[in-house]
Amino acid sequence: MNEEMEALNRWVLTELPLRRKPIGFSGSCLYLLVYVDDIILTRSNTKIIDDCKLLLKTKLRIKDLGHLKYFLGIELLDNNDCLVLPQRKYCLEVISEFDLLGRKPAITPLESGVVFSNINDHDSTDSPPENISEYQKCVGKLIYITLTRHDIAYVVHRLSQFMHAPLKSLLKAAFRVLRYLKGRPGKGVTVKRNNDFVITAFVDSDYAKGSMLRKSVTSFCIFLRNNLISWKSKKQSTVSRSSAEVGYRALTSCMWYLLCFPVNIDVVTVVVIYGGGWWQEANGGGTYTLKISI
Incomplete structure (x- = not known):
């Protein structure tokens, strides 16, 4: 690992001005994404990515895992005309973590006419939950799921505003979002070739x-x-x-x-x-x- 870190320290990254291209740019692009010890490569030309892998092998000890299928909880399904990015496995793990796999799926992520607030004026039973961290953990995981599930973005955006002072009704609303995901765990973002x-x-x-x-x-x-x-x-x-x-x-x-x-x-x-x-x-x-x- 020390050899890899020393090699990275010798690389020089230069940020180009906005809408400027490097000298000698021929139109082919290579995009490299690094997360800890994982590297993703994509390109506009097949030869470029092969040359990059050969270069990386001379500098680092790497293992080629082939085509990308799963990364940071996001799956990649490659069809002939599009790419689909679901989080099915991660959704089911979160639902199982909060013991909701046996619950009935919800049709919508939010009930009609619900107004979120952490001020309790009407219902004396709607008190703060015993474990506030459970609400914070649930909403935090839902925020990550919104990367590919924009149909829950609104309700998660509203729930995230009460992270430090939630009520039991808000926790119930967060669990409803999980029950909604249970019925459709495989939905995701579609990227079409155009x-x-x-x-x-x-x-x-x-x-x-x-x-x-x-x-x-x-x-x-x-x-x-x-x-x-x-x-x-x-x-x-x-x-x-x-x-x-x-x-x-x-x-x-x-x-x-x-x-x-x-x-x-x-x-x-x-x-x-x-x-x-x-x-x-x-x-x-x-x-x-x-x-x-x-």
Whole structure:
């Protein structure tokens, strides 16, 4: 192990300026991901990855495990036209850890009309759980599952706001998410092969969603070649006075992210989704599509 660490110390990594290519770049790319003692290689040219493995063997003692099938709890299923990234094994391990394998699966991750809060004014039986770490562990594992299961992202985002002061009702809601995953443990992100270099962004906002601080939520997701590559859902830093202000803040946040995108972009399609307020006030309502030149 000491030899590997000494070899890594001799490597020099240089960060290129944004949207700049190295001298002599021929169009072929090699991507190397290192996590502790695991290395993943992917490429745009088969010969490049073979040359890289030969180079690594001269510097390090490595073992070639072949095509990637499982990494950090994420499985990789390679079909002819797409890649599927589920977390089936990890989901079942988490469900088993909290002794929910024998429970009935839930149809939805969240019951209708539920409002999360750690302030108990109505139900005297809804007290903090005896072991708060159980709630923290459960929500922490759910956060990792949201890497490939975006259908539970909203409820997990809400549950994660009460990590230090949960109630039994919140723990019950977290267990419901696990029961929902029990019915569909094999779902995941699909990455399709597509030659059309098109970037599309979907923007939405939720006005005064925070029941405690009345802060609104910015949400957007970005697709490259019809594949989801980036997403965000975060509370805005200030309290807005109108839903129109909230919506334009969300649109600005998304556009700023696209401006910093590490690829050459000429035109971006931004789809603004209004959920009943700000875009209707400004543009007459509905879903509106913008083609923006950068």
